[in-house]
Each structure stands twice: as C-alpha cells, then as structure tokens.
Amino acid sequence: MTESPYALELRNVSKHFGDIVAVDGIDLQVPQGEFFSLLGPSGCGKTTTLRMIAGFEEPTEGTLLLAGRESNDIPPFRRNTNLVFQSYALFPHMTVFENVAFGPRRARISERDVHKRVMEALETVRMHEYVDRLPRSLSGGQRQRVALARAIVNRPAVLLLDEPLGALDLKLRKEMQLELKRIQREVGICFVYVTHDQEEAMTMSDRLAVMNRGRIEQVGSPEEVYHRPATRFVAEFIGEANLLDGTVEAVEQGAPTRVSVAGDTVTTVASCAGAPCEVGDRVSLVLRPEHLHLHRDRPNGVPAMPGRVVEAIFQGSLIRFVIEGPDRRRLSVLDTTASRDQAAPGDAVWVSWLPEWVHAVVE
Amino acid sequence: MSDAQTPAADHADTPVLGTGYAGKARSRGSFSAFIYLAGPVGVLLLFFAGPLGILALYSFQERSRTGDGSWTISNYVNALRPQYVETALNTLVIAVLSMVLLLVIAYPLAYLLAFKVGRWEVPLLLALALSDELNPLIRIYAWRTVLGRNGLVNTVLTQLRLIDQPLDWLIFTKFAVVVVLTASWLPYAVIPLYAAMKTIDRRVLEAARDLGAGWWTTFRSVVFPLTAAGFLATIVIVFIPIISDFAAPALVGGTSGRMLASVTEDLFLGRGEWGIGSALTFVLLAASGLVVWFSYKLTDLSRLATHR
Numbered sequence: 001m002t003e004s005p006y007a008l009e010l011r012n013v014s015k016h017f018g019d020i021v022a023v024d025g026i027d028l029q030v031p032q033g034e035f036f037s038l039l040g041p042s043g044c045g046k047t048t049t050l051r052m053i054a055g056f057e058e059p060t061e062g063t064l065l066l067a068g069r070e071s072n073d074i075p076p077f078r079r080n081t082n083l084v085f086q087s088y089a090l091f092p093h094m095t096v097f098e099n100v101a102f103g104p105r106r107a108r109i110s111e112r113d114v115h116k117r118v119m120e121a122l123e124t125v126r127m128h129e130y131v132d133r134l135p136r137s138l139s140g141g142q143r144q145r146v147a148l149a150r151a152i153v154n155r156p157a158v159l160l161l162d163e164p165l166g167a168l169d170l171k172l173r174k175e176m177q178l179e180l181k182r183i184q185r186e187v188g189i190c191f192v193y194v195t196h197d198q199e200e201a202m203t204m205s206d207r208l209a210v211m212n213r214g215r216i217e218q219v220g221s222p223e224e225v226y227h228r229p230a231t232r233f234v235a236e237f238i239g240e241a242n243l244l245d246g247t248v249e250a251v252e253q254g255a256p257t258r259v260s261v262a263g264d265t266v267t268t269v270a271s272c273a274g275a276p277c278e279v280g281d282r283v284s285l286v287l288r289p290e291h292l293h294l295h296r297d298r299p300n301g302v303p304a305m306p307g308r309v310v311e312a313i314f315q316g317s318l319i320r321f322v323i324e325g326p327d328r329r330r331l332s333v334l335d336t337t338a339s340r341d342q343a344a345p346g347d348a349v350w351v352s353w354l355p356e357w358v359h360a361v362v363e
Numbered sequence: 364m365s366d367a368q369t370p371a372a373d374h375a376d377t378p379v380l381g382t383g384y385a386g387k388a389r390s391r392g393s394f395s396a397f398i399y400l401a402g403p404v405g406v407l408l409l410f411f412a413g414p415l416g417i418l419a420l421y422s423f424q425e426r427s428r429t430g431d432g433s434w435t436i437s438n439y440v441n442a443l444r445p446q447y448v449e450t451a452l453n454t455l456v457i458a459v460l461s462m463v464l465l466l467v468i469a470y471p472l473a474y475l476l477a478f479k480v481g482r483w484e485v486p487l488l489l490a491l492a493l494s495d496e497l498n499p500l501i502r503i504y505a506w507r508t509v510l511g512r513n514g515l516v517n518t519v520l521t522q523l524r525l526i527d528q529p530l531d532w533l534i535f536t537k538f539a540v541v542v543v544l545t546a547s548w549l550p551y552a553v554i555p556l557y558a559a560m561k562t563i564d565r566r567v568l569e570a571a572r573d574l575g576a577g578w579w580t581t582f583r584s585v586v587f588p589l590t591a592a593g594f595l596a597t598i599v600i601v602f603i604p605i606i607s608d609f610a611a612p613a614l615v616g617g618t619s620g621r622m623l624a625s626v627t628e629d630l631f632l633g634r635g636e637w638g639i640g641s642a643l644t645f646v647l648l649a650a651s652g653l654v655v656w657f658s659y660k661l662t663d664l665s666r667l668a669t670h671r
C-alpha cells in the first residue's frame with residue numbers, strides 16, 4: 001500500500017440522526033503533522049465530525065480514510081486515533097498514572113516501557129508530580145492536561161481534541177493554547193482541534209475549516225480565511241467585519257473591477273475568493289475595521305464614503321469609531337492614526353479604504 | 364421588596380440536622396437529634412430486636428409441645444442432625460446458584476438498560492418494576508403452569524418432538540426453586556445495579572474504547588470497579604431474602620428443593636418445635652452474615668486487582 005500524504009481524509013461524509021442532518025457532505029484532507037481546526041457555531045456538527053473520525057459514530061454516507069486506508073468500519077479501539085473529550089472523561093477510580101497508562105497497557109509492551117512512556121507524557125504536560133492523585137483532587141486545568149497526556153502517550157497518527165479548553169478561565173486558556181501548540185510541535189502528530197472560539201482557532205492552527213449547519217464553508221490558513229472569506233458567513237464569523245451590500249458592474253477574471261455600493265454613491269474594485277462574480281451579481285463587500293480610515297474631507301484617489309460619527313470609543317491602544325453611512329448602515333472603524341478630538345460624535349467625515357483590502361462575497 | 368424575601372432566605376439557611384449551629388445552639392441541636400432518632404430506634408427495638416431476642420432465648424430452651432421451657436443447648440445439637448444439615452446445605456446451594464444466576468442475568472441487563480436501549484429505557488424500567496407488583500404467590504403458581512408436568516415447557520417440547528415424554532426434573536426440584544427465586548428477585552437485582560451503572564459517564568466508557576480496550580477490558584477495568592459498590596449492595600439486598608425464602612421451596616421445591624426457611628416455618632407452625640426452629644433461624648442468620656462479610660472482602664479484592 002502506498003503511503004498517503006494525508007493523515008486523515010473525509011470524502012463527502014454525512015451523518016444523519018433520524019431526520020436531523022448533523023453533518024452534510026463534507027470533504028476534508030489533513031496532511032501528516034498539521035494542526036488543523038474545525039471552527040463553527042454551536043450545533044454545526046463539529047463534535048459529530050470528530051466522533052466519526054474517532055469511530056464512535058458511523059457515517060451515514062461517504063468515506064473516511066485514515067492514513068490512506070478506508071476506515072468506516074474499523075472500531076474505535078483499533079483506530080490509530082485518540083480523542084480528548086471536552087469533559088475530559090478521565091477514569092475516576094484510577095490515579096493520574098493509571099489513567100495515562102491505560103492506553104500503553106493495552107499495547108503488548110513491558111511494564112517498564114509503560115512506566116517510561118507514561119512519565120514522559122506526564123512530563124510533557126508538566127503533570128509528573130501528580131502521578132498518585134485521583135482525578136477528583138485535580139483542578140480543571142490539571143485534569144485537562146492529564147486527559148491530553150492520556151491521549152498523546154499512545155502516539156496516535158491523529159489526535160482529536162473536542163473543545164479541550166472550554167472549561168478553563170481566560171488566563172489558563174491562553175497558557176494552555178501555547179502549551180498545546182508546543183506539544184504538537186514536539187510530538188509532530190496531526191491535531192484536529194474543535195473549537196467555537198475563532199481567536200483560539202486563529203492563534204493555533206496551520207489551517208482551519210469553518211463549518212456552518214453541517215457543511216464546510218471554507219478551508220484555509222487563518223490569514224486566508226480572515227482576509228479572503230469565501231462566504232458572508234465566514235466573513236461575519238471570523239473577526240469583526242463591516243459588510244456593505246453592492247452590485248457588480250464590471251468583472252475581470254471572476255473578480256469585480258467595479259462594484260457600486262450605497263446607491264451608486266461609491267464604486268470600488270474588490271477581490272473574490274468564493275464563487276466567481278458576474279456582472280449584475282449582488283455581493284457583500286467585506287471591510288475589516290482596521291482597514292478603514294477617517295478623513296475630514298473627501299480623500300483623492302481611493303474609494304470613500306461619506307458618513308457621520310456616532311460614537312468615538314477609547315480602547316487603549318486605539319480608538320473605535322462608529323460611523324453611520326449614507327444608507328444608515330453603521331460601520332466600525334479602528335483607526336490607529338486618528339485621535340478622539342479629531343472626530344467627535346455628530347461630525348461629518350469620510351471613510352476610505354485601499355482597494356486591495358476590499359473583498360467581495362457573493363450573496 | 365426585601366421584606367418579602369427575608370423569610371424565604373432564612374428558611375433556606377436553616378440546616379436540616381442542626382449541623383450549622385454554633386455554641387449554645389449546638390447542644391440544643393444534638394438534643395433534638397436525640398428526639399428525632401428516639402422514634403425510629405424505638406420502633407426498631409420493639410419490633411425487630413425484641414422478637415429476635417425472644418427467639419434467641421427460645422433457642423436455648425425446651426420449647427417443643429411437651430417442653431417445659433428449661434435451659435438447654437439441645438436445640439443447637441439437634442440442629443446438627445443429618446436431615447437439617449442436609450437441608451442447610453441444600454439451602455446454601457440453591458441460594459448461591461440463584462444468586463450467581465441472578466447476577467449473571469441482572470448485570471448485563473442493567474448495563475443494557477443504562478447504556479444501550481435508548482428511548483426504551485424508561486418503559487423497560489417501569490415494566491421491570493411493575494412485574495414485581497404481582498402477588499408472589501400468584502407468580503409462583505404461574506411458574507407451576509410453565510414448569511409443570513403438563514406445563515408450557517413440556518407441552519412445547521413434546522409438540523416439537525424434541526422429547527418423547529415430559530421432563531420430570533422441571534418442577535419439585537432444586538432446579539424449579541432456583542428458576543423461581545431468580546425470576547422473583549430479578550427486579551431487586553437489576554435496579555441497584557442499574558442505578559450504579561447510571562453514575563458512570565458514558566464518555567468514560569468511550570474513552571476506554573478509544574484507548575484500545577475491547578468490551579472485556581472495558582468491563583473488567585472500568586465498568587466493574589465503578590459499580591463494585593452497587594454490586595455488593597445487590598448481593599446484600601438479594602441474598603438475604605433468597606436464603607430465607609419459604610414460599611418458593613414450599614410450592615415448587617418438593618422434597619429435593621427444601622430450604623431451611625420452609626423447614627423452620629413447618630417447625631413453628633406445623634409441629635410446634637419452637638426451640639429447634641429458633642436455633643435453625645440463628646444458623647440461617649449466621650450464614651447470611653457470613654455471605655455479607657464475604658462480599659465485602661470480595662469487593663475489596665476486586666478494587667485492588669482491577670487496574671492491571
């Protein structure tokens with residue numbers, strides 16, 4: 001059998017629970033050693049996808065491949081995957097050591113090697129001083145690390161993590177994010193990481209998939225997904241976005257060269273990552289707040305739109321302006337160069353952007 | 364607004380058993396605890412320990428129809444007569460067989476109920492509880508129509524030509540008593556085991572499978588240790604009524620399925636031999652005590668041996 005470059009592949013995989021379609025025909029390819037995230041709102045099918053990969057749910061349709069091998073019918077205990085449960089699911093009657101040793105002991109290796117591997121794994125997650133504790137006497141973060149050690153000690157080809165930081169406070173969460181990233185680099189195995197926190201997915205992933213209602217809306221690097229969202233949903237879900245409705249008036253190679261916005265008052269060029277645009281298409285222009293600039297007078301040579309300042313909010317390193325545009329739509333602007341006394345509520349201003357930062361998604 | 368809330372808040376803070384009181388209030392708390400406990404303890408002494416004490420006295424007295432009530436240990440000597448020893452062994456064999464069979468059936472059943480039957484969980488539980496609502500005597504008579512010489516089993520087997528003539532060991536044997544006892548006490552074994560299973564997080568079972576454990580390893584190293592206490596409770600709950608059952612052996616046991624309790628009943632009510640009857644009662648009690656103690660040891664051992 002030829003070695004597959006992909007640790008994991010899903011081909012048109014669906015999962016139905018009675019009438020409920022939890023996962024609706026998704027395709028995924030995750031290379032060996034990648035940190036891959038599944039990101040999406042609650043109920044979009046992330047856990048179901050992970051559970052199909054782990055073997056706890058069988059796909060209703062489609063094919064699942066692990067290391068190039070069709071795996072739909074392989075039971076969980078024969079798969080080279082391990083799942084870190086959102087609720088940790090540690091064995092309550094076993095010590096930290098016994099919990100982590102559970103997997104290695106199933107493989108036929110000597111107790112000495114088991115001991116060595118368990119201690120290594122516990123050192124990786126910095127829990128080696130707690131070997132004799134029972135799970136109930138550990139804090140949430142410590143339990144989470146034990147759950148992680150229990151999974152990585154098996155050196156699976158694919159490690160599946162279901163919102164493993166969900167229960168932690170912000171500070172511990174940030175620490176664990178870095179630690180997880182470090183561990184992933186250290187052990188070099190493929191991580192499939194489920195979260196509904198877009199910031200978490202952005203900081204940790206090599207690539208990520210944005211899911212919505214059982215479908216994958218876009219797969220790409222964090223930069224791609226942020227700067228070139230394929231759909232309106234992705235644009236709104238990832239980061240903060242101002243969306244302007246417009247009509248395509250001219251195209252070149254699928255990308256609009258002229259879009260009229262706000263009742264023909266503004267025209268701009270835009271890039272386009274999703275389906276190619278055609279003349280007459282209704283599109284939404286995605287403008288990130290940090291790409292917008294404020295001016296007292298109409299600027300020359302760049303697309304600009306008139307508006308009125310509604311609020312100017314001091315946020316430490318920058319100021320957030322809320323601007324009301326001509327079609328009464330509100331825009332959020334983060335301008336590092338403007339100061340608060342430059343534009344006070346009620347002032348008439350112009351909002352401009354550089355054409356290269358404008359991105360269009362077809363409705 | 365705050366006025367309206369005060370009484371409710373006060374009420375919520377009042378500890379039920381006086382554990383939250385301090386200083387002077389605490390001694391009043393323990394006094395009232397004494398009052399609370401006096402009732403149930405009194406009832407127990409009067410209706411449970413009392414009769415048992417009387418039986419204990421009887422077991423050391425001449426208490427047959429012609430007996431004069433003088434002190435003696437002859438009852439315990441008589442209790443060692445071959446016929447009683449044989450019945451005692453019979454009782455033990457039947458009780459242990461029923462118990463083992465009961466656990467073998469109830470344990471997987473409880474597991475299925477707790478984890479596998481999905482939306483049938485509650486209906487099945489109710490059916491199980493309901494099956495126990497049937498009058499025990501009627502239930503035993505029903506078993507006679509199933510196991511009897513011309514009963515359901517024999518009829519079906521003869522019709523299917525699997526046997527030439529009715530099986531004669533189906534009823535009035537140890538077999539019949541074991542079957543009836545097992546069936547009668549099934550709900551009492553399943554329900555505590557089910558309750559114990561329900562405390563296991565389903566994800567923990569999945570974790571075991573995820574880490575490479577097949578069903579047997581999952582059972583041995585996760586399910587059993589986590590339900591050991593419930594397992595012990597079940598043995599205690601069910602073994603004592605089984606070993607002291609007198610209706611089943613009397614109605615389907617015949618001579619070979621005799622048990623101590625039915626013999627004791629006969630000694631008391633039929634033959635008026637209260638002395639030996641009392642002595643046998645204490646033999647039975649000691650045997651039950653032994654089994655309970657042994658189950659404790661067993662679960663202790665299992666706790667030590669599970670994780671490898």
Ligand SMILES: Nc1ncnc2c1ncn2[C@@H]1O[C@H](COP(=O)(O)OP(=O)(O)OP(=O)(O)O)[C@@H](O)[C@H]1O
Binds near residue numbers: 040046
């Ligand atoms: N066993 C099940 N039976 C019926 N429906 C289910 C089952 N498991 C999941 N679903 C449904 O499938 C959909 C996807 O569920 P899933 O748990 O995968 O969502 P999720 O993306 O993990 O959400 P969250 O972020 O809240 O964990 C939901 O609508 C859910 O109600």
Ligand SMILES: [Mg+2]
Binds near residue numbers: 046047048
């Ligand atoms: Mg989930």
